[in-house]
Amino acid sequence: MSEPVQQEPSRRGRRPRGADTRAALLAAAREVFSEQGYDGATVRAIAGRAGVDAAMVNHWFGGKDKLFSEAVLQLPFNPNEIVAELLQGDVDDLGSRIVRRFVTTWDVQGGGVFAALIRSVAAHEQVAHALRDFFTRHVFGQVMGKIAADRPELRANLVASQLIGLGVTRYVAEFEPLASADVETLVAAVGPNVQRYLTGSLSS
Template identity: 90%
Template sequence: MSESVQQEPTRRGRRPRGADTRAALLAAAREVFTEQGYDGATVRAIAGRAGVDAAMVNHWFGGKDKLFSEAVLQVPFNPNEIIAELMKGDIHDLGERIIRRFLTSWDEQGGGVFAALIRSVAAHEQVAHALRDFFTKHVFGQLAGTVAQDQPALRANLVASQLIGLGVTRYVAEFDPLATADVETLVAAIGPNVQRYLTGSLSS
């Protein structure tokens, strides 16, 4: 099936060459996938955003699927560094630190890779695996395994559902006023829920 043609203004200035072309395509792909999702993004739009010929996508990545994998599925966060950062401080404030850490990071990128993943989850089967591995296995699974007294797997899933739901409503669906609320307002409102999921009772 041929992809639809989208007009994308080409960036002015010298076209990138060699490894710079590859880096430019990755940067452009993250932007376009974030805005359009996997289905909506076209090779021509990505190449236009990068200021190169569309044939360069095939040359460097072999097509849109591999470009998506390298630009989006390889989540640019180190789980071990995140966990070490979150575990600094009082364990009773862990829920607030989690909300603050992720919202601050996502806000700096306008939703960034997370928004690209969510917009693409129905079109790319690897997205669900990437989200599950990152949130429930590598981050919240390890946190729950460290601080929870029981049911760590369930607790990790509950925390993941809170973060993913928050990300969807803030960056993808853009529900106001949640989409425009300041970070500390959301930390105060949602942090206690995440804290209960990790260390509180799940039966009351």
């Protein structure tokens, strides 16, 4: 009678080393950073969420700071694609399209990278730069250049302030009923104000 084949001990759900481990850490980092911010997130918590040993964070990223940079600061959006999409259609409806596009994207992610950035802005000096660069330079700065309105830099800043404020209220502070309002309710309520920042008078 042959001896029973001995099975290897269970890995308790741990992932094998390799590219899948790196990808799992990035995905877990985005979740944990969005929930707790840079200061609140720990390497152990991120590794646990990914199902790997905490030593893998240092192995793949050299520590929490580099992991944060790759998972959060390198925003998973293509600004040129966003601008091209926003500019399709009548300029008089641009404010509504902007609100719809950003809220819809953020809703799919549950706030996602945006929430991670906002919760980390006081703890990581590169966060403010990343937010400013994305919103005012790569997205709304380009939009203003296409519609040729006066005072484009101020208008781009004002639109960014509206979107960031809306994001903070909906995904970070979670004010109700705004946090659970449907997208079209927000488009109808916030879109006209964004439109004024884009093309309306900025004088009193």
